Amino acid sequence: MFETLEDIRADIAARLGEAASNRRSAMHVPVVGTTDGDLRMMVLRAFDPGDWTLRFHTDVRSPKVATIGQGGRVSVLLHDPEAKMQLRCRGQGRIETQGGVADAAWAEATNYAKRCYLSEAAPGAHSEAATSGLPAEVEGINPSAEQLLPARANFAVLLVDITSVDWLYLAHDGHRRAQFSVPGGAGRWVVP
Template sequence: MHSDPTRRSAPIPPWYDDLDGSLAEGWGLLVRGAADRRSPMHTVAVATVDAEGLPNVRTVVLRAADPARWRIRFHTDARARKLEELARQPAVAALAYHPAAKIQLRLVGTARVLAGSEAAAIWAQVTPHGRQCYRVAKAPGEPIASPAEGASMDADGADRFCAVEVEVASIEWLYLAAAGHRRARFRRDPDGPITGEWLVP
């Protein structure tokens, strides 16, 4: 393969060989992803474990990322299959990739469904457009005779709205660079410090 002389490689970022800096960069991308719908990290792939122990993965919108508490949040319908799966096995893996930054983040954690006043406070912030999804009469994933059947609405949606917070226990970082890829794993023990180590990319 010939190298293209018009293509310049990206400058080495300040966090290139810095574990703490890489972790901060990763969280920064997630925070921006949650806030900015144009960010490629505005959506993440969230995997759960199904009743047969098989992985099940789907795209969700990243609604919040909290670097101080190592939490991320997404919203879903209370009747969704992913919630049945989380009730059985609260383990979650989440995947985000930022093509321009060339950074992949693989998060593993434990899900908690927010309830009561916490959920109500979040629902109060959901736009009328966002609330439409939760008004649909039939449960997501239910078979229907025609697409129109899936559009009928019968409620204001508040009771079906569900916010899921994932307490992140580990983050795997991968930065792709012409100068050499960088891969690291960070772990957060709720009772201990955050630890990080480099891995072979």
């Protein structure tokens, strides 16, 4: 197990795919970092093993969207305690609100998930009282397609084109660490 750099690269790709498709994966909700020093957890929605692109969903009005824009640097941190593995991905982010990827992502989201995007004010906006931000008529319900019509304008996809991965595997007989340029570049062993 993990004898060669190529085995590890393939294993990383398989784990990212599993993290995106399996809600019970320990890596399903990674920490996403931006150049302003902020971090937040985001649900990993998809991984494309061809170009090593991750997909997340977010509110276009949230501060991270302006920080990332088109090409902002993004880091994605994933950890699976049972597998004793940490993945530190670096890449370039891009926000898409229109087009095939955003439309398909919106189409496949449940009405319950879409409800978040009905929030009347931007995520992070100040409120005098504790609030969900949602209009009263959709609070606590699964909204109809008609009620969700205004939500689409607030929905954005964050795509992260991964350029490098730092892999750390913890083992009793000695940890192991390697770094990869992706999709196609070289891998190398490094001291943990």
